[in-house]
Amino acid sequence: MRILIVGAGRVGCGALGMAFAMQGHEVIFAARREDLIESINRHGYTVITKGKVEATIEVSGVRAVNVAHREFVEEVASADQVYTSVRPDNLPSISGILAQAILHRVRSGESRPLDIFCCENLKNAGSQLERLIFTYVPFQNAQQIQDRISFNAAVSDRIVSGQEMDPSGKLIFTADAVGDILFDTLHIKGDFPVMPPLKGIDNFPACIEEKLYILNCGHALAAYMGHQRGYKYIHEAMDDEQINRSVVGAMLEAQQALQCKYGRTFHYAGFINEILASFSNAKLMDTIARVGRDPIRKLQADDRLVGPAKLAYRYNLKPTFLIQGCAAALSFWNHEDPQAVELQKLVTASGMEEALDTVAQLRPWNPISKLIREQIEQRN
Numbered sequence: 001m002r003i004l005i006v007g008a009g010r011v012g013c014g015a016l017g018m019a020f021a022m023q024g025h026e027v028i029f030a031a032r033r034e035d036l037i038e039s040i041n042r043h044g045y046t047v048i049t050k051g052k053v054e055a056t057i058e059v060s061g062v063r064a065v066n067v068a069h070r071e072f073v074e075e076v077a078s079a080d081q082v083y084t085s086v087r088p089d090n091l092p093s094i095s096g097i098l099a100q101a102i103l104h105r106v107r108s109g110e111s112r113p114l115d116i117f118c119c120e121n122l123k124n125a126g127s128q129l130e131r132l133i134f135t136y137v138p139f140q141n142a143q144q145i146q147d148r149i150s151f152n153a154a155v156s157d158r159i160v161s162g163q164e165m166d167p168s169g170k171l172i173f174t175a176d177a178v179g180d181i182l183f184d185t186l187h188i189k190g191d192f193p194v195m196p197p198l199k200g201i202d203n204f205p206a207c208i209e210e211k212l213y214i215l216n217c218g219h220a221l222a223a224y225m226g227h228q229r230g231y232k233y234i235h236e237a238m239d240d241e242q243i244n245r246s247v248v249g250a251m252l253e254a255q256q257a258l259q260c261k262y263g264r265t266f267h268y269a270g271f272i273n274e275i276l277a278s279f280s281n282a283k284l285m286d287t288i289a290r291v292g293r294d295p296i297r298k299l300q301a302d303d304r305l306v307g308p309a310k311l312a313y314r315y316n317l318k319p320t321f322l323i324q325g326c327a328a329a330l331s332f333w334n335h336e337d338p339q340a341v342e343l344q345k346l347v348t349a350s351g352m353e354e355a356l357d358t359v360a361q362l363r364p365w366n367p368i369s370k371l372i373r374e375q376i377e378q379r380n
Contacts (some may be wrong), residue, residue: 001192002026004075006094008036008064009083014160016083019049019181019197023061029064030072035113036171040064044168049284051177067097072265076101077108079188083154084114084129088297091120092132095218099136106144113189117154119181121216121300126153126184150190154183155211157268158197159278159287174285178280182207182267203266210268213254213308215275217325218247220304222279223292224328234291235282248276249321254308260315288380295332295348296339301361305329310369319371326368327375330355352376 003020008031022028031037032224039045044060065071076082076098086094096114105114116306118125130151137145139320158179164172180197194200201207219234225246237243255269278284298304305326312319330352334340345356352373353364362369370372 001080002028002078004028004030004079004082005085006030006043006067006082006098007087008033008040009085009087010160010163010173010175010208011119011156011158012083012085013040013045013171014047014163014175015156015179016085016181017045017062018059018173018175020056021062022057024191027062028075029062030067030075031064032067034066035169036164037064037167039171043168045171047173047175049175051278051281053177053178054283055274067094072097073101073104076114077105077110079114080112081192082114083119084117085119085156087294088120088125089294090123091118091129095129095132096136099133100283102133102145102149103137103141106141106148110191111148113148113150114156115150115152115188115190115192117152117183119154121155121208121212121304122153123212124153124205125153125155125208126187148189150187152184152187153208154181155208156181157211157215159281159284159286161284161290176281176284178274178278182211199267206262207266207268209307210258210266212304213258214251214268214272216298216304216306217254217322218251218275219279219291220298220329221250221321221325222247223288224295224325224332226288227292228328231270231288233282233287234286235280235284237288238276238280246321246324247279248272250308250325251275253312253317253319253322256306257308257312257315257317260312260317287370289334289337292329292332292340292341293334293337294339295329295337295343296310296359297357299326299329299343299359306360306362306368309371313368316330319368323368323371323375326372327379330372330376 003025008029047057049055118129159176162174185200222237225243231237309319309322356362
């Protein structure tokens, strides 16, 4: 297949691109930065895996185009699949460009179906991308797009901790040795071979909730509590007995709440030990700054910290460790992270309760807000 990946960062190259290139597909990246585009076109890139299997994988035969240029439109017109991997906050900025490329495809008479996968840590990712796309679509073309294009959700759980350029200008990524690419099977229009690490999921909304509330929750909690204790790397935080206990406790609280909601596990709830092993993998040198970035998004009402705390409370489960994570996130500071800067400005200017109201839609009288306040007071 010809697969176009919008986004040439850690997940786009280190997880998606590597997997599809190793399967023998033609892989094209779309990016904004000319240095990344030039590097991929000249050198390909390298992925160094760390963990149970240590290997250096040369990803060659791939190419890259500029998402703002006409060549991107032509690549969408001829693609069999498109993946976006740009981080949730950047979806609005690429949706207009992608919409114009899709319009060009259907207006040119291309009748082959196109499956577009929004590969982000985001609930209802496919629907959210579709909604953004259709704000740019004239009504006379809407039915054509609905008939020929599908908008789906996908997620990669491979930890890709490092991205750098070597002296020759070649991109080098450092990634965990294990990781899957899960995708929603509900709306797919085309037939394609599903080979590892791809896995189709029939109840993807529940699966992504598991990922956010278990894997991403534990990862974020390790970062925010590790930041409080002055650690630089996630594995250092996981070596701290108290933080380790809190991470495990929060993941188990979330697992129990999800079990109450669904009555079964879907994927991540059965892999907690493997997830913890990845967090503790010192060879990844995964930084707390990377994992903790964008704290405002991660503190939103249905995201990885407040979301499982609310769910646990709904089922009369005491979210002790989840609350610790929420409280720790409110103190996260990194001058290079715009959201961390904005969050601390909000907390300083308005106080913790108003910050939670603004960011997580938790009113001051909400029991979760009260528990977080008590945790902060206890800590101080």
